[in-house]
Amino acid sequence: MDTQWPRYMVFQQEGPDQPMVHNGTVHAPDAELAMLNARDVFVRRPEAVQLWVVLADVIFTQTQEELEKAEPVDQSTSQLVDYYVFGKFTQQAQCRHIGQVQASSPQVAVAAAIATFADKQPLWWWVFPASTVLKNESSESDPMFSAARYKTFKDQAEYPVITMMRELRAKANHKDTENTK
Amino acid sequence: MYGADVEQIAIQLNEDPQKLADFEARIARGEKIEPGDWMPAEYRRQLIRMISQHAHSEVVGMLPEGAWITRAPSLRRKLILLAKVQDEAGHGQYLYHAAETLGATREEMLDALLDGKAKYSSIFNYHTTSWADNGAIGWLVDGAAILNQTMLARCSYGPYSRAMVRICMEENFHRKQGQEMIILYSQGTPIQRAMVQDAITRWWWPTLMMFGPHDADSPNSGVLIRWGIKTRTNDELRQEFINQLVPDLQACGIVLPDPNLHYDEASGNWRTGPIDWDEFWSVLKGNGPANAERMAARRLAHADGAWVREAAAAYAAKNQQQVN
Numbered sequence: 001m002d003t004q005w006p007r008y009m010v011f012q013q014e015g016p017d018q019p020m021v022h023n024g025t026v027h028a029p030d031a032e033l034a035m036l037n038a039r040d041v042f043v044r045r046p047e048a049v050q051l052w053v054v055l056a057d058v059i060f061t062q063t064q065e066e067l068e069k070a071e072p073v074d075q076s077t078s079q080l081v082d083y084y085v086f087g088k089f090t091q092q093a094q095c096r097h098i099g100q101v102q103a104s105s106p107q108v109a110v111a112a113a114i115a116t117f118a119d120k121q122p123l124w125w126w127v128f129p130a131s132t133v134l135k136n137e138s139s140e141s142d143p144m145f146s147a148a149r150y151k152t153f154k155d156q157a158e159y160p161v162i163t164m165m166r167e168l169r170a171k172a173n174h175k176d177t178e179n180t181k
Numbered sequence: 182m183y184g185a186d187v188e189q190i191a192i193q194l195n196e197d198p199q200k201l202a203d204f205e206a207r208i209a210r211g212e213k214i215e216p217g218d219w220m221p222a223e224y225r226r227q228l229i230r231m232i233s234q235h236a237h238s239e240v241v242g243m244l245p246e247g248a249w250i251t252r253a254p255s256l257r258r259k260l261i262l263l264a265k266v267q268d269e270a271g272h273g274q275y276l277y278h279a280a281e282t283l284g285a286t287r288e289e290m291l292d293a294l295l296d297g298k299a300k301y302s303s304i305f306n307y308h309t310t311s312w313a314d315n316g317a318i319g320w321l322v323d324g325a326a327i328l329n330q331t332m333l334a335r336c337s338y339g340p341y342s343r344a345m346v347r348i349c350m351e352e353n354f355h356r357k358q359g360q361e362m363i364i365l366y367s368q369g370t371p372i373q374r375a376m377v378q379d380a381i382t383r384w385w386w387p388t389l390m391m392f393g394p395h396d397a398d399s400p401n402s403g404v405l406i407r408w409g410i411k412t413r414t415n416d417e418l419r420q421e422f423i424n425q426l427v428p429d430l431q432a433c434g435i436v437l438p439d440p441n442l443h444y445d446e447a448s449g450n451w452r453t454g455p456i457d458w459d460e461f462w463s464v465l466k467g468n469g470p471a472n473a474e475r476m477a478a479r480r481l482a483h484a485d486g487a488w489v490r491e492a493a494a495a496y497a498a499k500n501q502q503q504v505n
Contacts, residue, residue, distance in 0.1 A: 033496070
């Protein structure tokens, strides 16, 4: 039996000039607690200025393969809502924010995104209604994200092991030379 | 059009040969398979098996080192160890997410682990008996894991490959803090040197076993390599690890517990004596030194966390009521 809490997709912005990028998911009983879990799971490194959580079920995705097989959508203009549009641009990349469109359904939102962002050709489209997103309060950004910022001991560059090994070998060679004298 | 071998595999796996051929062509072009794409049932099954085992390994992997957080010899070492164990918890979460994109639920994966039905890496069923074990785990165990994970970062399944990129970046901190610790102690007091020697002596062989059975005895390797889940074999990765580690450990003045270890001029490889595969299979089957202890600790942690889950659910329910 599936009794687990719903999945929330987590999006993270790593710097003021960076786009929102998908990271992974957390499970939580509601969006507020999903936000707290997302912060604990994904912001252990100093690289976040904004977090979004969205119920995984409301995200509509289409890969190139799915688009080829998709039926034409009814471009109804009734009850337009805002959709966020995300896309995956290289094989290795995560989905990242492209922009926003208005549409009456997720299928229409993908069609609208393809028309609106004709210069972008992502390998994978993701759309979801803007109203379904919980964004962290900007006034809370600092307490949420700054704790990780000064923990430089989490950075591999803090450990100069290559230099240490070189010095160790130099010392050993020096000893060998001394011994043969 | 597709070749005879595709036809044969399609029949074996009861898949549509044209779909299978298209799928394999995508992998050959270096494309990543994403959750909505067509994939053979066997590809999905193998990935769920591997990713969930990998996730469990991260979760159980918190235990051997977590036991030392209260006993770290300095504030710096305590901060490092806390951050490292916290990272492992996060890695478990990234990986459960990747497995969920294939249709496995997090609940069934966690239940399988708690029921003792799921496998995880054999290495975490050994005890950490001295502080230097944390250094050995960082340099050897995390170093071995990074080689495997760097390969998996190139794997054909998008969500797994992306989780690996992130994990490798963080694991490099784990490896280097361990290497730093071992180098420093190996040049330290006689007691520190003895502690490091003892730790490496105990962790060397179990680390070599981490790469899994020899290629000839590795039943899943063929299909995993064919579909770009793995791009290198267990023995290739193990040999690269040995070649990296032996000269560095020897430069630290550490003696490896293998009288047959020698450098093979012809191939440029360090050769070890035979690995004790009976020990490996015994640990994997649950009879290692710490299997029972690890599972007991994991179940206790889950039970101890029940009030947090209940409180979170109650809080969400209260907020929902207020909205209604």
